[in-house]
Amino acid sequence: xxxxxxxxxxxxxxxxxxxxxxxxxxxxxxxxxxxxxxxxxxxxxxxxxxxxxxxxxxxxxxxxxxxxxxxxxxxxxxxxxxxxxxxxxxxxxxxxxxxxxxxxxxxxxxxxxxxxxxxxxxxxxxxxxxxxxxxxxxxxxxxxxxxxxxxxxxxxxxxxxxxxxxxxxxxxxxxxxxxxxxxxxxxxxxxxxxxxxxxxxxxxxxxxxxxxxxxxxxxxxxxxxxxxxxxxxxxxxxxxxxxxxxxxxxxxxxxxxxxxxxxxxxxxxxxxxxxxxxxxxxxxxxxxxxxxxxxxxxxxxxxxxxxxxxxxxxxxxxxxxxxxxxxxxxxxxxxxxxxxxxxxxxxxxxxxxxxxxxxxxxxxxxxxxxxxxxxxxxxxxxxxxxxxxxxxxxxxxxxxxxxxxxxxxxxxxxxxxxxxxxxxxxxxxxxxxxxxxxxxxxxxxxxxxxxxxxxxxxxxxxxxxxxxxxxxxxxxxxxxxxxxxxxxxxxxxxxxxxxxxxxxxxxxxxxxxxxxxxxxxxxxxxxxxxxxxxxxxxxxxxxxxxxxxxxxxxxxxxxxx
Numbered sequence: 001x002x003x004x005x006x007x008x009x010x011x012x013x014x015x016x017x018x019x020x021x022x023x024x025x026x027x028x029x030x031x032x033x034x035x036x037x038x039x040x041x042x043x044x045x046x047x048x049x050x051x052x053x054x055x056x057x058x059x060x061x062x063x064x065x066x067x068x069x070x071x072x073x074x075x076x077x078x079x080x081x082x083x084x085x086x087x088x089x090x091x092x093x094x095x096x097x098x099x100x101x102x103x104x105x106x107x108x109x110x111x112x113x114x115x116x117x118x119x120x121x122x123x124x125x126x127x128x129x130x131x132x133x134x135x136x137x138x139x140x141x142x143x144x145x146x147x148x149x150x151x152x153x154x155x156x157x158x159x160x161x162x163x164x165x166x167x168x169x170x171x172x173x174x175x176x177x178x179x180x181x182x183x184x185x186x187x188x189x190x191x192x193x194x195x196x197x198x199x200x201x202x203x204x205x206x207x208x209x210x211x212x213x214x215x216x217x218x219x220x221x222x223x224x225x226x227x228x229x230x231x232x233x234x235x236x237x238x239x240x241x242x243x244x245x246x247x248x249x250x251x252x253x254x255x256x257x258x259x260x261x262x263x264x265x266x267x268x269x270x271x272x273x274x275x276x277x278x279x280x281x282x283x284x285x286x287x288x289x290x291x292x293x294x295x296x297x298x299x300x301x302x303x304x305x306x307x308x309x310x311x312x313x314x315x316x317x318x319x320x321x322x323x324x325x326x327x328x329x330x331x332x333x334x335x336x337x338x339x340x341x342x343x344x345x346x347x348x349x350x351x352x353x354x355x356x357x358x359x360x361x362x363x364x365x366x367x368x369x370x371x372x373x374x375x376x377x378x379x380x381x382x383x384x385x386x387x388x389x390x391x392x393x394x395x396x397x398x399x400x401x402x403x404x405x406x407x408x409x410x411x412x413x414x415x416x417x418x419x420x421x422x423x424x425x426x427x428x429x430x431x432x433x434x435x436x437x438x439x440x441x442x443x444x445x446x447x448x449x450x451x452x453x454x455x456x457x458x459x460x461x462x463x464x465x466x467x468x469x470x471x472x473x474x475x476x477x478x479x480x481x482x483x484x485x486x487x488x489x490x491x492x493x494x495x496x497x498x499x500x501x502x503x504x505x506x507x508x509x510x511x512x513x514x515x516x517x518x519x520x521x522x523x524x525x526x527x528x529x530x531x532x533x534x535x536x537x538x539x540x541x542x543x544x545x546x547x548x549x550x551x552x553x554x555x556x557x558x559x560x561x
Contacts, residue, residue, distance in 0.1 A: 009306055010350040012071075020350040027349035028061075028357025031074055031340050034209040035358060036365065038340070038388075040255055040373065041381030042077045045150060047089035048101060048332055050257050050373070051264035053077040054362055056322075056331035061359015064322040064334070065352045069314030072349045073300045074340035074358060075322060077332040079388045080292045081285070083145050084424055085332060088281035092272055105268035107278060108327030111286035112320045118290060119317030127294035127312075128481060131474045131506050133401055133408040134431035135295065137415025138288075141427060143392025144420065146385050151175065153382035154191070156183025156253065165420060182225040183253055183379050189221065190214040190383030209343070211384055218380030227253050227377065255376045261367050266330035284425055285333055293319050293335035300341040302513075306350075307520050339388070404505055405536040405543055407438050435474065442545065444471045444502055452476040456483060464488070467496040474506035484514050490522045497529035501546040508541040 011019050039053030046052075053076070060075025068075065088107055093100020118124070148169045152159055157175040159168045197210035222228070258264060272278045297310045315336065323333045344354050366373065393416075401412045414434040419427030436449065453469040464487055472480065487493060495511065497503070503511075515525040533544040 009308065012351055016351045017353050020353065023348045023350050024354040025357050027344050027347035027354040029361060030207070030209060030347045031344050031349075031354065031358040032361040032365070033212045034343055035074070035076060035340055035362060036373075037211045037215045037376065037381055037384055038079075039077055039362070040376065041385050042079055042082060043332060044255075044378065044381065045079075045082045045146065045385055046077075046085040046332060047097060048085065048104075049264065049266070049330070050255050051261075051366065052330055052332045054366055055264065055329065056326045056334045058359045058363045058366075059322050059325050059331060060334045061355050061357070062363065063325065063359075064318050065355035065359065067314075067321065068318035068336075068352065069311030070297050070300065070336060071306075071308050071310065071352055072304055072341065072345050072354065073297055073310070073315075073336040073352075074344050074355050075319065075334050076337050076340065078292060078335050078337045079146060079385060079392075080139060080142050081289055081333055081335065082385075083142050084281070084284040084288050086149075087423065088285065091277050092281060099269070102266060102269035103272050103278065104281065105266065105327050105330060106270045106273060107281040107285055108323055108331075108333050109268055109270075110273070110279075110282045111289065111333065112323035112327055114282070114286045115290055115320030115323060116317050117320075119313045119315075119320060122313045124294060124312030124316045125478065125481065127291055127298075128506070128510060129474060129478060130291060130428070131411065131432065131435045131504075132509055133404070133411040133505065134415050134428060134435060135291065136397060136401060137412040137431055138419060138424065138428055140393040140397055140412070141416040141419035142424075143389040143394075144416070146389030147393070148172070150382040150385045150389065154184065154187030154379050154386055156180025156187070156379065182221075182227070183377070186218050186221045186225075186377045187379035187383050189217055190380045191387060193217060194383065194387040207347075214380050214383060215376055218377040218383075219375050222254060222375065222377045228375075253378055255373055255378060255381070257370055257373055259370050261370065264330065264366075268327055280425070284423070287428075288424060289319070289323070289333050289335050290316060296336040296338040296341060299338055300336065300345065303342060303345045305345070309517070403537065404539045404541060407536065407543065408505055411435050411438065439471070439473055439502070439504065442502060442543075444473060448476065449473070450476050452480050454480050454483075462491055464491050464493045465496060466493060467498075468500040468503075470500065471502040472500055472507045473502065473504040477507050477510060481510060481514075487518075489518075492524045492526070493518060495525065495527045497527060497544075498532055500529070500533075500544075503533070503544040505541055505543050508544065512541055 010016055017024075035057050036054070039057050040050045043050050043053035057076035064075050085104060088104040089097065089100035091100075092103035092107070118126070145165060148165060151172055152168075152175050155175050156179055159171050159175070193214050194210050197205075197213065200206060294312055294316065297312060297315050301308065301310050319334060319336065326332065326334060340358075344358075398409070398412070402409045411431055411434050415427055415431030417427075418430030421427075422430075439449070448471045452472055455465075455467045455469070457465040457467070459465055466480075466484070468480070518525050530544070533546050535542045535544050
């Protein structure tokens with residue numbers, strides 16, 4: 001795509017549909033092929049019926065794409081929410097899968113109301129309050145949990161009932177030694193395909209979605225092994241969610257859904273809405289879903305070849321509205337999902353109509369061809385989730401964090417351990433507390449933890465001088481970030497750091513993104529004072545601490561910090 005064509009933004013609304021339907025339809029179709037198996041796998045891993053994820057993706061595509069604040073994001077269920085949803089089902093249901101499912105739907109409804117309110121009160125930028133390493137640590141922990149729970153499905157085994165996470169992990173060697181050969185062949189072949197496909201550089205083959213190849217190979221092997229007859233009935237943890245004629249016979253290795261799409265809808269049960277565990281589920285779903293959605297929308301904006309910026313508050317409100325509908329009729333919570341959104345951009349999507357087409361195609365498929373879904377092996381879906389979990393917690397993620405600084409790795413690992421040992425909310429809190437402790441050790445003063453000191457001046461009509469004084473860290477940067485967003489476009493912004501004695505990684509990342517965005521819109525952004533600071537590593541966004549001999553006592557004393 002030429003630079004000239006990128007300078008003309010695609011139209012939106014019905015005029016955008018008329019102008020871009022061909023590229024958006026093609027991209028929507030390719031994303032539909034990716035979304036179908038992922039929605040099924042995420043649903044079942046979350047303790048929901050298989051169709052719940054597809055219901056959510058349909059809502060996110062057909063309805064929410066018309067009101068959201070982004071351009072090329074894809075809304076639907078995400079692997080990052082598996083842990084919080086499954087935990088809610090197990091905690092609220094106390095062993096009753098159907099009851100836990102309906103209680104969790106009620107929690108999704110309340111969480112969606114909170115998301116709508118967050119968007120209404122313009123709290124979309126709160127996502128930047130959470131330190132980058134803590135967020136990545138949370139996602140890595142989620143990846144580890146997904147792998148631990150899904151590896152048994154890949155191998156055709158099941159852990160002991162009521163096993164804790166660490167017990168489930170400890171049972172993996174036993175599962176490998178006692179695997180079901182035919183099921184394991186399906187699951188492992190899926191993993192091999194995903195690994196090989198991730199290394200392919202052929203543009204033609206890259207157009208074929210890897211999840212589709214995994215599912216097609218899995219369906220072929222399932223037919224070869226005659227799983228529909230020989231291996232259907234070994235164990236069934238979720239018999240409540242099967243069609244009536246299958247619910248009495250024990251677990252199957254193929255996806256079980258009803259032929260009637262209208263029978264896939266369930267309704268929430270609000271009878272536990274006054275309990276502590278219910279509200280813990282509400283807060284978890286709201287926090288993790290909102291944070292993931294905001295971060296994904298920001299990340300997708302950077303991939304958008306037209307460099308458009310999402311309205312994060314409107315997007316959060318739209319996602320909340322989608323979750324409200326999904327919770328009321330039996331769906332999973334949705335977010336702006338990064339993997340499908342990245343594929344959408346790479347496939348040439350121009351507007352949010354691609355999201356609409358992906359949802360519409362899912363709706364048509366489940367209404368017209370439900371029996372095809374029934375032929376998909378669970379091991380193939382589990383392979384997709386294990387691969388997704390590995391990408392969240394791969395050694396590359398640890399190396400990437402370590403490259404920024406040892407203190408970032410410490411926070412990252414502390415968050416992972418906290419999440420694995422307790423739950424997501426406590427784990428994230430442990431990561432944030434660790435971050436505060438590190439900043440105190442680095443010399444951040446108490447009155448600077450939540451209050452940033454800065455001055456914005458305009459020495460002439462074309463120049464804006466932004467001077468940061470004291471410490472700029474994740475917990476106090478919001479005020480300055482809001483002011484930077486409101487700066488006039490097309491000026492020369494000088495960011496003076498001579499009197500900043502500490503800039504943490506989250507702030508360095510935010511300033512870097514501000515510079516990119518501002519210069520993309522025709523302005524210029526320069527930094528003075530970086531030479532007066534030491535960095536902990538050679539990474540350009542590493543924590544910066546002022547050299548003692550360059551500290552300006554006069555300015556610090558003047559501002560009382």
